[in-house]
Amino acid sequence: MSFNRKSRRIMAKFEIIMPKLGESIIEATITKWLKNVGDPVKEDESILEIATDKVDSEIPSPVDGILLEQLFKEGDVVAIGTVIAVIDLGGEESVAVQEPVPAAISEARPVASNRFYSPLVRSIAKQENISLGELDLVTGTGSEGRLTKQDLLNYISTRGTIAKQPEPVRQQPAYTPVQGEDRVVEMDRIRQLIASHMVRSVQTSPHVTSFIEVDMTKIVNWREKHKAAFQARQNLKLTFTPVFIEAIARAVKDFPMVNVSVNGTKIIYHNDINVGMAVSLPNFNLIVPVIKNADQKSLFGLQRDVTDLAERARASKLKPDEIMGGTISLTNLGSFGNLAGTPIINQPQAAIIAVGSIKKRPVVIETPEGDVIAIRHMMILSITYDHRVIDGALGGQFLNKMVFYLENFDTNQNI
DSSP states (O other), X not given: XXXXXXXXXXXXXXXXXXXXXXXXXXXXXXXXXXSOTTOEEOTTOEEEEEEOSSOEEEEEOSSOEEEEEEOSOTTOEEETTOEEEEEEXXXXXXXXXXXXXXXXXXXXXXXXXXXXXXXXXXXXHHHTTOOHHHHTTSOOOSGGGOOOHHHHHHHHHHHTTSOOOOOOOOOOOOOOOOOTTOOOOOOOHHHHHHHHHHHHHHHHSOEEEEEEEEEOHHHHHXXXXXXXXXXXXXXXXXXXXXXXXXXXXXXXXXXXXXXXXXXXXXXXXXXXXXXEXXXXXXXXXXXXXXXXXXXXXXXXXXXXXXXXXXXXXXXXXXXXXXXXXXXXXXXXXXXXXXXXXXXXXXXXXXXXXXXXXXXXXXXXXXXXXXXXXXEEEEEEEEEXXXXXXXXXXXXXXXXXXXXXXXXXXXXXOXX
């Protein structure tokens, strides 16, 4: 969308724009207006709630005044940088305003679709008389399967060489009969986003999961020895999560190929090791805050970040950039008593680590004097990976390296 800048005599106003909410977020949905037209607004008072596919947030007013205009309705999807409301400051003055070129508005306004299309792609589709339903069926090679200009042009060139066919009818899911005692509830917005993200991940990446056992006895004993003093000194619970994140970060340094993303036919090798940490919310939804530069932090620093992010995630107080930029993820299935699992990759990452519950079991231990059976704290560790770029050998080597770091944990370190 282009803008013309000009000065004119108007009532003193302040324009509220849709703020930038993260490095890859380009639009947000207005979920609720907290102020109505004509309501007084105080500086820093929230005037509306918005949501992205990453996080919910509120937009406060930077000024005092009266809410003069709401330029979008609840449920509208709005591009970042778009004016969404106008505050009347009172009085008159000459101000410089940015006015969008009218022709660009209709091209950029979103329509009903679960897929994002740039204004340029929409404009080309409109010129070629391609319906939204037909556009949704065109394969995209951009980030997260987005449709690029070249994708559309390639499709148009093929489309023009054959007789035009009726728009394909999408297969509808099988009808599930509702019984008299059944209860039908619409998915909330977050669950719909999670569902869409999970389906897209499975459709994008061929998932493979490898498993391995790890003896956690040293770490369990170390934690039992230090957790009370750590709680008293730092006012933090000492958990296993920072130990797992440290092992992931160290293993990534040995096998950086797991710390990648795929963009079309290109592999992006990430320099930073940013570990996403799956957090279960009170409403049974899920969010994945990110521990940035995990390899550069001490165990105490990791524990502090883990506790802070988990608490604020459950209180819906995460910032947009705190759930972005992950390069590999961790999910703790053991916190729910599960032995193991095959989690879905958090796109566009290529791998996710799962840890199961730690259980006492009799285990055969090899010693120079012979084999013995001992009671050990055992755990199943798994990695689910994108088989387009990670093969079984690499996945297995990565798991073995994690086992090495966990079983050789330094129990003499202070935290």
